[in-house]
Amino acid sequence: MEHKIKLGIIGTGNIFKAAHLKPLLEHPEVEIAAVCDVNKERVEEYAGHYKIPYAYTNYQDLLKHEEIDAIDICTPNLFHSEIAIAGLKAGKHVFVEKPDAVNPEEAQKMADAAKESGKILMAMRNNRFTAASRYLKLFIDGGGMGEIYTGRCGWIRRRGIPGKGGWFTTKELSGGGPLIDLGVHMIDLAVWLMGNPKPIAVTGATYTKFANNDMSDSIDSDFGEKKEDGMFDVEDLATGFIRFDNGATLQIEFSWASNIEEGTNYVELRGTKAGSRIQNGQLKIFTETMGELTDLVPVLKQNEAPHGEHLKHFIDVVKGRTAPILTPEQGVDMIKILSALYQSAESGKEVRM
Structure with a gap:
């Protein structure tokens, strides 16, 4: 059986619930392996309801799992770049909700980290x-x-x-x-x-x-x-x-x-x-x-x-089936x-x- 992308979710607020959860659960090549949120009660509820093996309140703990291939970041904007950079340095592919970062300096650091790691970095551009x-x-x-x-x-x-x-x-x-x-x-x-x-x-x-x-x-x-x-x-x-x-x-x-x-x-x-x-x-x-x-x-x-279509595209890029529609450099611009x-x-x- 072809390897499924083991995904870690960081941030389980409204945008994750409304726009990310369903397409990820339905994707035949994705397994949500871990979930993280500062709201302990909410993250444990997600883990229990959807039978997700690991639940955390600190994203650093999630990133320590070597079997996790990629992360999906749905936190408040301030934390997008911090978590994305940490994820890339940990060897994970990274998908992050918009905006990429709260300032150009952080966006550039994300692009640099993606280049250095050789991993995919993509921000949500659903339109x-x-x-x-x-x-x-x-x-x-x-x-x-x-x-x-x-x-x-x-x-x-x-x-x-x-x-x-x-x-x-x-x-x-x-x-x-x-x-x-x-x-x-x-x-x-x-x-x-x-x-x-x-x-x-x-x-x-x-x-x-x-x-x-x-x-x-x-x-x-x-x-x-x-x-x-x-x-x-x-x-x-x-x-x-x-x-x-x-x-x-x-x-x-x-x-x-x-x-x-x-x-x-x-x-x-x-x-x-x-x-x-x-x-x-x-x-x-x-x-x-x-x-x-x-x-x-x-x-x-x-x-x-x-x-969901953009998330599917991200998986296709990670799998090597297509070129990314969005580059980190476009995110910096x-x-x-x-x-x-x-x-x-x-x-x-x-x-x-």
């Missing part, structure tokens, strides 16, 4: 795995959009501050608000579709206007663990502008709360042959055919579990963009990269 994204990437790579020279992307909520007062809204643990939480998704998708040009300069602005507002109309508000007397020292809205080395540009907007008609997420690109928009998972392409302006709406089989946007927001000036 690359939706049906719309995959179709559009093939369309672009086939020359269907021509030169992509500008675009805009965003993820804006009317109300939806996750775990208010918890680690999401505590800068020391999260690294920031919706820019680092939601921005990493849509900026990455836009840059990937554009062919991964290198960012050279950014301008950003951030706002915190809803820290004292308790009204909620979104299930996203319940995603994190709330604390009534907790911290809220991050932004609830960010806007900005990114310039790339090939002359292309990208406008951005991300919010957990703002007074808009309704929430939405989107990536809109403009090319010399066609334009495109993925909005809430639906793709439209805008072009010309037979001398007329034409809107194309591909009929796609919707992928309901892009997180992403964190550099986010960090520069925060720097620009603080200084009120453009930041060169």
Whole structure:
């Protein structure tokens, strides 16, 4: 029988429960061999219910197991790089939830550790795995959009501050608000579709206007663990502008709360042959055919579990069946963009990269 990937889970909070657990349990080549969380009661419950052999409250203990091939990190953002680097040095392949790290220095240390260890390092980019994204990437790579020279992307909520007062809204643990939480998704998708040009300069602005507002109309508000007397020292809205080395540009907007008609997420690109928009998972392409302006709406089989598809891709890469869709260097570039946007927001000036 072919060797199963023995996986160690580090962090068993909401993102693991909602998006990682099911596809990992169902994967025929994966065995969850160990689970770790600082919440002793929760980790023991997981171990007992799913018959996982080992349960820990300290990730260092999990990493000592030589039989564990890879780890999946689903902790608060601050600990992503620390655990990833330790895992790579322990000879494990590493999958980590987004964002890769809370600053570029830590992201670079992760990339360096991956190179030195020869192990796979991959951060969650589930939006690359939706049906719309995959179709559009093939369309672009086939020359269907021509030169992509500008675009805009965003993820804006009317109300939806996750775990208010918890680690999401505590800068020391999260690294920031919706820019680092939601921005990493849509900026990455836009840059990937554009062919991964290198960012050279950014301008950003951030706002915190809803820290004292308790009204909620979104299930996203319940995603994190709330604390009534907790911290809220991050932004609830960010806007900005990114310039790339090939002359292309990208406008951005991300919010957990703002007074808009309704929430939405989107990536809109403009090319010399066609334009495109993925909005809430639906793709439209805008072009010309037979001398007329034409809107194309591909009929796609919707992928309901892009997180799971990315985890499957990680296993395929570990098994040597395919090349990684995401490199550690792209992860470093992403964190550099986010960090520069925060720097620009603080200084009120453009930041060169």
